[in-house]
Amino acid sequence: MTSTKLAVEAWEALFRTQASLVRRFAEQDVWAPEHGVGLREYDVLYTLTTSVGGRARLGALADAVLLPQPSLSRLVDRLVAQGLLQREPDPADRRGVVLVLTDAGRAVQREVGRRHAAAIADALGEHLDDDELAALRELCRKVLPASSA
Amino acid sequence: MTSTKLAVEAWEALFRTQASLVRRFAEQDVWAPEHGVGLREYDVLYTLTTSVGGRARLGALADAVLLPQPSLSRLVDRLVAQGLLQREPDPADRRGVVLVLTDAGRAVQREVGRRHAAAIADALGEHLDDDELAALRELCRKVLPASSA
DNA sequence: GCCAAGTCTATGCATGTGCATGGACTTGGG
DNA sequence: CCCAAGTCCATGCACATGCATAGACTTGGC
Numbered sequence: 296m297t298s299t300k301l302a303v304e305a306w307e308a309l310f311r312t313q314a315s316l317v318r319r320f321a322e323q324d325v326w327a328p329e330h331g332v333g334l335r336e337y338d339v340l341y342t343l344t345t346s347v348g349g350r351a352r353l354g355a356l357a358d359a360v361l362l363p364q365p366s367l368s369r370l371v372d373r374l375v376a377q378g379l380l381q382r383e384p385d386p387a388d389r390r391g392v393v394l395v396l397t398d399a400g401r402a403v404q405r406e407v408g409r410r411h412a413a414a415i416a417d418a419l420g421e422h423l424d425d426d427e428l429a430a431l432r433e434l435c436r437k438v439l440p441a442s443s444a
Numbered sequence: 445m446t447s448t449k450l451a452v453e454a455w456e457a458l459f460r461t462q463a464s465l466v467r468r469f470a471e472q473d474v475w476a477p478e479h480g481v482g483l484r485e486y487d488v489l490y491t492l493t494t495s496v497g498g499r500a501r502l503g504a505l506a507d508a509v510l511l512p513q514p515s516l517s518r519l520v521d522r523l524v525a526q527g528l529l530q531r532e533p534d535p536a537d538r539r540g541v542v543l544v545l546t547d548a549g550r551a552v553q554r555e556v557g558r559r560h561a562a563a564i565a566d567a568l569g570e571h572l573d574d575d576e577l578a579a580l581r582e583l584c585r586k587v588l589p590a591s592s593a
Numbered sequence: 594g595c596c597a598a599g600t601c602t603a604t605g606c607a608t609g610t611g612c613a614t615g616g617a618c619t620t621g622g623g
Numbered sequence: 624c625c626c627a628a629g630t631c632c633a634t635g636c637a638c639a640t641g642c643a644t645a646g647a648c649t650t651g652g653c
Binding site: 501502503513514517518521534537539540541 | 630631632633634
């Protein structure tokens with residue numbers, strides 16, 4: 296049995312750190328407001344980039360980015376309007392929709408990805424060395440499976 | 445100079461872990477939907493509880509909970525409507541508003557706090573021991589000041 | 594092959610969120 | 624004492640979010 300107090304303190308630190316980094320990145324325009332791309336939008340573009348062929352089913356993507364399906368559907372509307380994404384019917388299942396990155400979408404993802412990485416390295420590297428970064432990564436990953444259940 | 449790759453991986457792990465824990469807590473009704481209290485609302489109640497006299501200026505609170513001032517103002521509207529909070533004029537500065545926890549507000553905070561702590565201990569304790577919890581806490585705290593700047 | 598049940602995505606609607614701004618008040622210089 | 628500039632909070636407005644649900648399609652039992 297672990298200490299509740301310790302767990303709460305760890306959660307508070309985790310929570311505030313994440314919130315305040317997101318805020319900082321937003322202030323620095325790390326995502327692409329000029330393309331209507333914020334944190335969630337980038338997460339979608341990024342996840343698609345890591346999918347084979349830059350394509351994925353809407354439902355699968357919703358699970359991956361931890362977003363309710365209707366919210367993702369609307370978010371996709373906007374990305375399509377921006378020309379970053381395309382909807383295609385799924386030949387294997389006509390209920391489904393496959394989302395495909397456009398060239399513009401890939402370009403924006405790459406560009407934002409660069410800025411993103413630089414901002415992250417800047418913010419985290421300011422206070423943690425490589426060993427600590429690796430430790431933080433491993434601790435977070437250990438917790439992650441618990442919540443997907 | 446720290447490794448960018450490592451920093452990005454740490455950030456991703458941190459981000460997904462936080463998001464997925466928040467999601468999990470919401471599913472478990474850890475906050476009090478019956479009183480219109482969600483994550484942000486609880487954060488406000490909790491922060492007020494830790495303030496002397498259970499009272500604080502609106503602006504100060506907005507900084508503490510990392511919320512834009514107009515958003516907090518509206519959030520406070522709802523908490524006042526629920527009888528959990530009260531607005532009082534600040535005698536020292538008539539522009540200002542002091543927020544005060546009501547007895548009902550304190551009660552809800554205590555009750556939610558208990559559920560919250562239990563859920564956190566459950567989620568984190570499932571995969572981390574005390575040493576790891578302390579390490580996670582310290583790593584996050586080290587990063588935190590960087591973002592408040 | 595048919596139908597009931599299940600799955601997948603989109604949309605109506607109520608609500609939350611943030612930005613820009615307005616009105617009230619305070620402060621410091623002259 | 625007065626006024627210009629600054630601070631503090633609330634509100635108008637446009638937009639994002641989430642829930643419940645509808646519509647389209649698929650699947651498995653008969």
